[in-house]
Amino acid sequence: MSTQATPLADTLERVRARIERADAAPTLDALARFAQLSPGHLQRAFRRRYGMSPAEYHRARRFGQLKAALRDGAAVTDAVYEAGFGSGSRVYEHSNRLLGMTPASYRAGGAGASIRYTTTATPLGRLLVAATARGICAVTLGADDAELEARLAAEFPQAARERVDAGREEWLDAVIARIASELGWSDADAPALPPLDVAATAFQWRVWNALTRIPAGETRSYGELAAAIGAPKAARAVGNACGNNRLALIVPCHRVVREDGTPGGWRWGVERKRALLARERRYAKP
Numbered sequence: 001m002s003t004q005a006t007p008l009a010d011t012l013e014r015v016r017a018r019i020e021r022a023d024a025a026p027t028l029d030a031l032a033r034f035a036q037l038s039p040g041h042l043q044r045a046f047r048r049r050y051g052m053s054p055a056e057y058h059r060a061r062r063f064g065q066l067k068a069a070l071r072d073g074a075a076v077t078d079a080v081y082e083a084g085f086g087s088g089s090r091v092y093e094h095s096n097r098l099l100g101m102t103p104a105s106y107r108a109g110g111a112g113a114s115i116r117y118t119t120t121a122t123p124l125g126r127l128l129v130a131a132t133a134r135g136i137c138a139v140t141l142g143a144d145d146a147e148l149e150a151r152l153a154a155e156f157p158q159a160a161r162e163r164v165d166a167g168r169e170e171w172l173d174a175v176i177a178r179i180a181s182e183l184g185w186s187d188a189d190a191p192a193l194p195p196l197d198v199a200a201t202a203f204q205w206r207v208w209n210a211l212t213r214i215p216a217g218e219t220r221s222y223g224e225l226a227a228a229i230g231a232p233k234a235a236r237a238v239g240n241a242c243g244n245n246r247l248a249l250i251v252p253c254h255r256v257v258r259e260d261g262t263p264g265g266w267r268w269g270v271e272r273k274r275a276l277l278a279r280e281r282r283y284a285k286p
Contacts, residue, residue, distance in 0.1 A: 009233075011035050012049050015042065016057065025058040049233050056202040113159040117152060118172045119145050122185065123279065124272050127248075128152060129175045130161075135195030136175055139247045141268040155246070170194075179249045182216060183276075184283025198246055203234075207241035214255045216280045221259045243267065255280075 015035050019026060031054055032039040046054050115137065117130035122141070128148035130138040138155065142148040152161060164172065171194040178193060180186035200208070206229050213228075214220055220228070222235040222242075231237070242253040245267070254273045258264040266273035 008045060009049070011037070012046055015046065015054065019054055019058050022058065025055055028054060048230050113156065115152070115156055115159045115161045116164050116169055116172065117149075117161065118164050118169060118176075119148055120176055122179075124276055127176070127179070129172045131169070131171045131194070132159075132197045134197035136171060136193075136247065136250070137197045139175060139179075139250050141248050141272060175250065183249070183280065193250065196247070200244070203237065204241040204244060207238050208245060208247075208251045208253075211242070211245075211252050211255065214252060216252075216255075219255050219257045219261075219277065221261075222256055223259060225256055249276075 012035075015031055018031065018034060026034075028039045028043060032042045035042050037045070043053055046057070113132050115130050115132055117128055117138070119126055119128045121127075124141055126142050126144055126148055128138065128140050128142070128145075128151075129136065130152055138152060140148055140151055142151065149161075149163075174191045174194050177186065177188060178190045181188055181190035207225065210225055210229050214225075222238050223232070226232050226235045226238045229238075238256075242256055243265075245251045245253045248254075248268055254266055254276050256264070263270055263273050263277070
């Protein structure tokens with residue numbers, strides 16, 4: 001480690017703590033003066049260490065507080081102001097991307113959302129794909145349809161959920177066809193991926209985008225993935241982002257393994273992860 005690494009890390013941690021304490025988002029120039037760094041240097045160094053810019057960090061922190069308050073049953077207006085937003089309109093500007101739905105709908109367990117889903121058999125067990133009017137909201141694996149439907153109901157308890165037969169929903173069929181093509185279950189060309197409707201922070205989106213660039217049949221460690229997104233110190237945060245992925249196979253978090261090469265955990269079962277990686281190595285297309 002260089003002699004400059006520790007002082008810079010300390011400076012960035014003080015900047016992060018200052019952002020945590022701030023009610024309003026500090027400007028980059030103000031943070032740069034506080035850190036005694038140029039704005040450009042601070043922006044690059046902060047992104048390398050924490051995986052996002054200072055502004056993105058502040059916004060993700062506030063949305064995390066908002067989501068926690070909504071889950072605890074706080075009124076939307078109270079939760080908005082307690083999280084430090086100056087007005088409700090600022091929340092709704094970003095709610096589709098960071099909550100996946102409006103704050104009121106999120107608080108109510110998806111109330112007002114209409115979810116259509118289907119299931120199909122795969123070599124790894126049953127697969128469920130679900131979509132709202134905005135895009136795909138869940139792709140999950142399980143032993144049987146009852147388990148998958150219970151999981152969907154737990155995630156969106158107040159949403160209207162409708163099962164549809166294969167061939168009746170273009171987005172659902174496209175996801176199934178894409179998965180089958182990419183994993184060697186079908187010789188057909190992979191169709192384009194439909195839009196997505198999932199709750200995520202800016203950092204999670206960066207991790208998930210990086211996951212989609214790992215070729216089938218290959219793996220990366222958490223540390224390697226953190227380095228790939230320019231945040232080499234954020235391996236633990238990368239692991240958390242992988243753990244929050246709700247789009248099995250579409251966002252291929254199964255391709256991330258521990259530093260020693262062992263599979264590690266997976267939301268849909270470590271044995272299923274081992275089988276999937278082995279299958280990808282056998283059938284991966286060049």
